[in-house]
Amino acid sequence: MLLAIDVGNSNITLGLVEDGRVAGTRRAVTPPRATVDEAELLLRELLDLDGLRLEDVDRVVLASVVPQVGRAIASAVARRGLPLLEATADNVPIPVRVDQPSEVGADRLVNALAAGRRYGTPAMVLDFGTATTVDVVARDGAFIGGAIAPGIELGLEALSARTARLPRVEPLRPEHAIGRDTVSAIRSGAVYGTIGLARELLDRIRAELLADAPGSRVAVVLTGGVSQLPWIDELPGVDAIDPDLTLSGLAILAAEAAPSAWSSATPSPTATARHTTVTARGARAAAGGTGR
Numbered sequence: 001m002l003l004a005i006d007v008g009n010s011n012i013t014l015g016l017v018e019d020g021r022v023a024g025t026r027r028a029v030t031p032p033r034a035t036v037d038e039a040e041l042l043l044r045e046l047l048d049l050d051g052l053r054l055e056d057v058d059r060v061v062l063a064s065v066v067p068q069v070g071r072a073i074a075s076a077v078a079r080r081g082l083p084l085l086e087a088t089a090d091n092v093p094i095p096v097r098v099d100q101p102s103e104v105g106a107d108r109l110v111n112a113l114a115a116g117r118r119y120g121t122p123a124m125v126l127d128f129g130t131a132t133t134v135d136v137v138a139r140d141g142a143f144i145g146g147a148i149a150p151g152i153e154l155g156l157e158a159l160s161a162r163t164a165r166l167p168r169v170e171p172l173r174p175e176h177a178i179g180r181d182t183v184s185a186i187r188s189g190a191v192y193g194t195i196g197l198a199r200e201l202l203d204r205i206r207a208e209l210l211a212d213a214p215g216s217r218v219a220v221v222l223t224g225g226v227s228q229l230p231w232i233d234e235l236p237g238v239d240a241i242d243p244d245l246t247l248s249g250l251a252i253l254a255a256e257a258a259p260s261a262w263s264s265a266t267p268s269p270t271a272t273a274r275h276t277t278v279t280a281r282g283a284r285a286a287a288g289g290t291g292r
Contacts, residue, residue, distance in 0.1 A: 003057045004250040005073060006107060007064035009130040014046050015247035020255055022247045024050060034069050040076035054080060061254040063087040063106035083262045087253055091261045095142035108135045110249030112143040115221050117252055119240060122209045123219040126198055128226030130154055134201050139213045147201050152194045152226055173231040195234055
């Protein structure tokens with residue numbers, strides 16, 4: 001079984017991949033930091049929700065924008081002796097035509113990969129996460145950049161935290177653009193402001209894409225948690241809402257990557273010895289021993 005892991009700023013999402021498709025997902029809040037043991041425990045607990053064990057996994061493909069947590073997960077995977085593929089500009093099988101490829105978030109690269117493969121090119125991926133990002137795919141399938149703005153949830157949190165009297169508001173569909181009280185005014189500004197931001201970015205980026213590829217049809221794909229809120233239907237010109245786009249991109253990467261791109265590790269002697277010692281102590285304790 002292939003396990004795809006997307007470590008985002010807000011959530012860690014796991015996807016079970018069968019026959020190249022994401023068959024099931026689980027999600028947890030991304031911790032600000034994690035030890036290797038904590039990372040392994042998190043993976044085990046999420047898999048256990050589907051009656052699976054980490055030992056059922058054959059390979060792991062990972063995209064992370066939180067370096068400390070990503071490293072902890074990679075180390076936990078390596079400690080279990082599982083082949084690991086971490087998405088980077090060097091191994092995602094599309095051209096990356098930006099000034100600093102190494103600075104591009106791995107999630108944006110696999111989003112571009114999945115969008116091009118699944119929905120055609122040129123394409124724009126609007127990812128509503130902690131940040132609102134637009135990932136742009138050229139007609140030849142290359143990732144060519146995009147835009148980054150604060151996400152709606154981040155904006156609402158900042159508004160509440162940095163003001164004396166404004167409350168934290170959920171991003172629900174406003175009844176009117178003119179808010180008659182504080183909550184409805186914030187909701188109007190946040191939701192319609194996000195729709196306006198997205199529409200303007202899509203319009204301007206589409207115009208630039210068409211200038212380079214006249215007559216093309218630009219596919220527009222939405223992903224991220226906010227993309228599933230009901231008011232997103234007010235954003236025009238959307239071809240698909242694909243909440244598992246990043247995981248699908250990781251599955252495509254795993255299928256197309258060269259064997260040399262995978263790191264194949266074996267459990268370290270220290271980790272193996274520690275596991276054996278703990279197991280032996282547990283067995284002695286169960287038999288009424290002292291464990292010493």
